[in-house]
Amino acid sequence: MTANQPEITVERLSVNYDGHHALRNINFSFQSGQLVGIIGPNGAGKSTLIKAILGLEKFVGKIEICGKSIKEMRKKISYVPQRSAIDFDFPVVVEDVVLMGRYAFVPWYKKVGVKDKEIARAALEKVGMTDFAKRQIGQLSGGQQQRVFIARAIAQQADIFFLDEPFVGIDATSEEIIVNLLRQLQQDGKTIFVVHHDLSKVEKYFDQLMLLNQELVGVGKVADVYKPELLSQAYKGSITLFGSNDKIMVVNS
Known part of the structure; x- marks a missing residue:
């Protein structure tokens, strides 16, 4: 990526x-x-x-990653889907889930190598799940499962991470652990997009914000987007800010 070139650019995207x-x-x-x-x-x-950015939905418009197409940069993009989209009954253990992050780098005619296994183990260690390596994925708590899938994304050595509702169905402690993991990745220079629904934690969790309702209502620094008038426009209702923790109540019209 050249100096001052955006890592990700989306132009006139429609689905x-x-x-x-x-x-x-x-x-x-x-x-x-x-x-x-x-x-x-x-x-x-x-x-x-x-x-759409991941190439999983048909779209019109233009998407560039470091000035290149999605197809050219696919290995540099990782995706953690909603937990509801994952079959946790599938008979696979934690270390094998994380190792899946290396599959894109292994030719079909070769087995996963020692280096790939070392990368996967390091990713598990980074998310604090080494002790669960032999555990079947469905035997973990929701928060532990999310940490495993983040480890898979880390093992992929991606530069851009997309997480879809990662905090749904997990406890507060696990949520805090995951937020800290995301901040560590950010400090490592990674770009992270998180689909999120709890408005009361927006200011605490994020640096940048995209406010969406089929069209982009606002994008930029949290302080510039997290405003009652923009939230009201997006949520089609009145917005009341209250309390010392900047909680938000959304009341639909």
């Missing part, structure tokens, strides 16, 4: 389903090392946006 606009004319760019929250009401297109 349509049977004539319905899931996303319309989305434009943004971010430099590396950002922790970005993606917020908006249900059905706003948050998951659709990251799937």
Whole structure:
């Protein structure tokens, strides 16, 4: 990436389903090392946006990663889907889940090598899940499962991470652990996008914010986007800020 070149650029991105606009004319760019929250009401297109960037949804528009196409840079992008999209009954243990992050680098005619296994073990250690390496993935708590899938993304050695609702269904302690992991990745220069629904924690968790409701209502620093007038526009209702912790109540009209 050349100096001052955005790590990720999205221009005029739109996604349509049977004539319905899931996303319309989305434009943004971010430099590396950002922790970005993606917020908006249900059905706003948050998951659709990251799937389009990943090449998992058909779209019109332009997406560039370090000035290159998604196809050219796919190995540099990792994805942690919603837990509801994962089959936790599948008979696979934790260390094998993490090792999947190396598959893109191994030719089909070769087995995973010693170096790949070392990278996977280091990723497990980074998320504090080494002691669970032989445990079946479905036997873990929700927070532990999320840490394992973050370890898989780390093992991929990606530069851009997309996490879709990573805090749903996990306890407060696990949430704090995961947030700290994301901040460590950010300090390592990674760019991280998180689809998030708890507005009361937006200021605490993120540096940058995307406020979405099929169209991009606001994008930029949290202080510039996390405003009652923009939130009201996105959520189609009145917004009340209250309490010392800057909690938000959304009241639909």
